[in-house]
Amino acid sequence: MALEKDGRDGFTSRFGIICAAAGSAIGLGNIWRFPYVVGESGGGAFLLVYLGFILLLGIPVMLSEFVIGRRGQRNALGSFKRLAPGKPWYLVGVMGIVAAFMILAFYSTIAGWTLEYVVKSLTNSFADKDASEINRLFVSFHTQAFWPLFWQIIFMGMTAWIILSGVQKGIERYAKILMPFLILLLIIMAIRSVTLPGAGQGLSFLFRPDFSALNSRVMLAALGQAFFSLSIGMGALITYGSYIQKQNNLGNISVEVSLADTLIALLAGVAIFPAVFAFGLDPADGPGLIFTVLPNIFQQMPGGYFFAIIFFVLLSIAALTSSISILEVVVAYLTEELNMTRRKATIMASIAATFVGVFCTLSFGALGNISIGGLSIFGLLDFTASNLLLPLGGLLIVVFVGWYMKRSDVKDEISNSGSLKARFFDALMFILKFVAPVAIAIVLFDSLGII
Numbered sequence: 001m002a003l004e005k006d007g008r009d010g011f012t013s014r015f016g017i018i019c020a021a022a023g024s025a026i027g028l029g030n031i032w033r034f035p036y037v038v039g040e041s042g043g044g045a046f047l048l049v050y051l052g053f054i055l056l057l058g059i060p061v062m063l064s065e066f067v068i069g070r071r072g073q074r075n076a077l078g079s080f081k082r083l084a085p086g087k088p089w090y091l092v093g094v095m096g097i098v099a100a101f102m103i104l105a106f107y108s109t110i111a112g113w114t115l116e117y118v119v120k121s122l123t124n125s126f127a128d129k130d131a132s133e134i135n136r137l138f139v140s141f142h143t144q145a146f147w148p149l150f151w152q153i154i155f156m157g158m159t160a161w162i163i164l165s166g167v168q169k170g171i172e173r174y175a176k177i178l179m180p181f182l183i184l185l186l187i188i189m190a191i192r193s194v195t196l197p198g199a200g201q202g203l204s205f206l207f208r209p210d211f212s213a214l215n216s217r218v219m220l221a222a223l224g225q226a227f228f229s230l231s232i233g234m235g236a237l238i239t240y241g242s243y244i245q246k247q248n249n250l251g252n253i254s255v256e257v258s259l260a261d262t263l264i265a266l267l268a269g270v271a272i273f274p275a276v277f278a279f280g281l282d283p284a285d286g287p288g289l290i291f292t293v294l295p296n297i298f299q300q301m302p303g304g305y306f307f308a309i310i311f312f313v314l315l316s317i318a319a320l321t322s323s324i325s326i327l328e329v330v331v332a333y334l335t336e337e338l339n340m341t342r343r344k345a346t347i348m349a350s351i352a353a354t355f356v357g358v359f360c361t362l363s364f365g366a367l368g369n370i371s372i373g374g375l376s377i378f379g380l381l382d383f384t385a386s387n388l389l390l391p392l393g394g395l396l397i398v399v400f401v402g403w404y405m406k407r408s409d410v411k412d413e414i415s416n417s418g419s420l421k422a423r424f425f426d427a428l429m430f431i432l433k434f435v436a437p438v439a440i441a442i443v444l445f446d447s448l449g450i451i
């Protein structure tokens with residue numbers, strides 16, 4: 001355990017940080033959310049916009065979060081309070097904590113489904129089923145109350161348990177080992193998928209942009225997906241940034257984590273869409289997409305029984321390394337600002353998140369008729385957190401670093417007090433001051449009809 005001057009936990013190795021930050025970024029967002037949002041948003045054109053947003057907005061926002069966290073040496077809210085004493089900037093941290101609760105609520109729903117699919121794979125439930133039977137299996141599972149809630153609670157319990165074992169031991173150890181296996185498995189699945197008869201249609205859906213599919217709703221969906229997938233806009237990476245040691249290169253970490261995250265999303269896309277078309281399924285099927293598509297691929301693979309088990313186990317672990325980073329936002333705040341013990345903070349926060357999560361899970365079944373502004377409870381939480389709060393948080397974060405913080409302080413953080421060259425610094429500041437705020441504001445406010 002590395003204790004810093006003020007007694008805070010920290011990451012001890014560069015590898016540990018990369019794994020933890022990548023562990024946060026890589027999760028259900030890449031493998032579950034990315035394909036279904038691409039599917040609902042018309043494919044290729046969305047993908048191009050998404051990639052543009054990652055490069056132009058995502059990496060700069062991620063770097064800004066690390067800068068705020070490492071300079072502030074506190075949780076998301078506390079870092080703003082320290083860097084801007086007496087100013088309302090800490091409200092960005094408050095927003096982040098609200099977003100963290102919302103995301104945990106629906107994240108644990110989907111992670112729960114993933115755990116159920118571990119069991120379904122173990123019990124060979126997809127054997128000899130065609131696409132419509134696999135679909136029925138999913139519908140009859142996720143619309144009931146008991147098992148989805150059961151798995152949701154298990155998942156939240158696992159998240160809380162990891163958080164309780166402390167920053168370094170907890171996060172570093174679990175994130176380290178498994179991501180390379182996930183990548184390998186996705187490559188194998190992608191190969192099977194693109195060699196299915198009829199796969200070509202899926203590839204052109206994903207890679208041939210149809211620009212007539214672009215509108216302000218799709219742009220906002222791409223922005224929300226980019227931020228959700230990179231874990232930015234709500235202070236998760238401010239919190240992690242505060243655990244990063246002074247000699248680590250924040251710019252490199254941001255680029256590497258973003259690239260790894262994007263690679264995995266693309267692999268997931270290449271695994272899913274060819275199969276969607278090959279099995280005659282609907283790309284715009286919504287949040288159930290991977291659960292109705294992937295079992296069909298495993299069916300068509302030699303050794304598919306084992307691949308399915310390993311895949312859903314790895315996906316559950318990827319979900320865990322993300323959910324711990326979300327819960328950590330709240331726990332770090334409660335312990336540092338309200339002086340709660342880590343134990344009490346973790347238990348309270350996970351119970352509160354599970355409480356909201358129950359409504360979210362039931363919104364696929366018993367509470368399915370509740371509709372708010374045309375959205376289910378799940379849809380409302382996801383839309384509000386991912387498409388509104390994260391972009392708004394990201395906007396304020398780049399404005400904070402670009403305009404409020406002293407340029408020399410930002411440079412100090414990015415260049416590790418001058419020991420790194422940071423040749424890109426001027427370009428970065430230009431993006432943080434002008435490009436990113438304007439672009440995020442346009443996409444966000446245009447889609448809300450404000451401009």
Ligand code: PFF
Pocket residue numbers: 024025026027028029030103227228229230231232234235236237322323325326
């Ligand atoms: N980035 C995670 C994923 O792609 O699954 C989800 C996430 C984690 C979102 C942490 C936001 C966050 F702060």
